[in-house]
Amino acid sequence: MADTTKQVQQWTTRGDGLDNLSRSSAPMPTPGKNEVLVEIKAVSLNYRDTEVAMGLYNHHKSISKEEKPLVPCSDMCGVIVAVGPPQDDDDSSSPKWQKGDRVISTFIQSHLSGQITAADMAQGLGKPLEGVLQTYRVFPAQGLVKCPDYLTDEEASCLPIAALTAWMSLFPNGDAPDGEGGKKKKTVLLQGTGGVSIAALQIAKAAGYKVIITSSSDDKLKRAKELGADYGVNYRTEKEWQDKVMELTDNQGADIILEVGGAETLYKSLDCVAFGGTIACIGYVSGKEDAETQTRMNMNLLVLRRNVTLKGILVGPRDVFEGQMLPFYEKNGIRPVVDRVFGFEEGKDAFQWMFGSGKLFGKVVVRVS
Numbered sequence: 001m002a003d004t005t006k007q008v009q010q011w012t013t014r015g016d017g018l019d020n021l022s023r024s025s026a027p028m029p030t031p032g033k034n035e036v037l038v039e040i041k042a043v044s045l046n047y048r049d050t051e052v053a054m055g056l057y058n059h060h061k062s063i064s065k066e067e068k069p070l071v072p073c074s075d076m077c078g079v080i081v082a083v084g085p086p087q088d089d090d091d092s093s094s095p096k097w098q099k100g101d102r103v104i105s106t107f108i109q110s111h112l113s114g115q116i117t118a119a120d121m122a123q124g125l126g127k128p129l130e131g132v133l134q135t136y137r138v139f140p141a142q143g144l145v146k147c148p149d150y151l152t153d154e155e156a157s158c159l160p161i162a163a164l165t166a167w168m169s170l171f172p173n174g175d176a177p178d179g180e181g182g183k184k185k186k187t188v189l190l191q192g193t194g195g196v197s198i199a200a201l202q203i204a205k206a207a208g209y210k211v212i213i214t215s216s217s218d219d220k221l222k223r224a225k226e227l228g229a230d231y232g233v234n235y236r237t238e239k240e241w242q243d244k245v246m247e248l249t250d251n252q253g254a255d256i257i258l259e260v261g262g263a264e265t266l267y268k269s270l271d272c273v274a275f276g277g278t279i280a281c282i283g284y285v286s287g288k289e290d291a292e293t294q295t296r297m298n299m300n301l302l303v304l305r306r307n308v309t310l311k312g313i314l315v316g317p318r319d320v321f322e323g324q325m326l327p328f329y330e331k332n333g334i335r336p337v338v339d340r341v342f343g344f345e346e347g348k349d350a351f352q353w354m355f356g357s358g359k360l361f362g363k364v365v366v367r368v369s
């Protein structure tokens with residue numbers, strides 16, 4: 001059973017800025033039926049976590065805007081230290097965990113399979129649910145997946161959001177990669193060298209795709225090429241990077257674009273996507289709103305022009321994470337790129353480094369215990 005004499009150490013935010021992230025302690029929770037207590041070993045940060053801490057994560061209508069103290073972050077690797085009372089016989093779908101099992105969290109705890117729903121949006125870790133930047137947390141048994149043995153805690157903590165989002169973007173119809181990039185070797189365009197894009201680079205190369213990646217930094221492009229990227233384009237110096245993408249694809253365009261930029265990048269993506277290609281709409285690091293002064297062709301026309309599919313992505317379900325993505329990672333020996341590891345007491349520094357330093361490449365991790 002849980003050692004209730006111990007206190008849980010945690011970071012909390014009121015959504016009032018990265019400087020105001022603070023440390024506190026809380027009573028040790030006890031797992032109930034179909035629940036387990038996890039000792040958290042490592043937590044990786046996502047762009048979303050910085051938004052939550054700054055009070056800027058407010059574009060999902062179904063998630064409360066209330067800013068009460070909240071433990072941030074959703075992605076962790078840890079070890080089960082206590083299992084709740086025996087599970088109901090009729091709940092055979094719930095995983096049967098044991099003390100000592102190494103586990104990884106899933107972002108939306110209730111999203112087990114298929115299409116995400118409005119109700120699932122209330123089950124995201126690190127807002128609206130209490131997050132994982134703490135030493136212990138109780139999880140429902142179904143909110144965890146088994147950690148592959150070959151990954152370190154830090155590496156495994158990088159997978160729940162960034163890697164699964166990349167996976168769902170590259171294989172939106174569940175078409176399992178065959179290692180040869182499909183019948184026609186597909187070209188993937190990745191924007192920037194953050195968590196999602198670097199995970200996508202690793203997955204796409206293991207799947208046999210051709211990868212074009214953009215970055216604000218030549219050094220980062222060099223690192224991306226060392227990871228297998230076929231072409232790098234500096235979006236700072238090459239402002240019309242969509243033209244370069246067309247040139248690099250013999251004027252065909254990219255078959256799949258992982259659109260993490262948003263306001264400043266989507267229209268350029270629509271100019272360099274292949275006929276019949278897919279733009280996975282993921283993020284908004286360059287802004288959530290278009291500049292008011294811009295007059296441009298209507299989205300309907302832009303999409304029909306090249307017969308494009310715009311596919312909104314909201315991470316992905318547990319069964320794809322566990323049943324498709326993790327086996328693919330293991331088979332191909334993919335190790336997530338951990339750029340920098342901070343100690344638990346340096347939690348605030350980790351957020352500031354992730355958001356403000358401009359140095360990020362891949363993932364930032366906080367070592368918890």
Ligand SMILES: NC(=O)c1ccc[n+]([C@@H]2O[C@H](COP(=O)([O-])OP(=O)(O)OC[C@H]3O[C@@H](n4cnc5c(N)ncnc54)[C@H](OP(=O)(O)O)[C@@H]3O)[C@@H](O)[C@H]2O)c1
Pocket residue numbers: 046047048161162165191192193194195196197214215216217220235260261264265281282283284285286313314315354358360361362
């Ligand atoms: N929909 C979903 O399910 C989902 C899941 C995960 C993330 N997201 C969203 O996707 C976005 C990326 O997330 P992340 O965790 O990968 O972020 P991240 O690790 O913080 O990486 C952000 C990267 O974006 C690049 N960037 C910044 N401005 C850019 C621009 N104008 N054009 C191209 N690239 C630019 C930068 O790369 P360089 O330094 O190389 O320039 C930066 O490192 C965020 O908006 C996040 O909220 C959505």
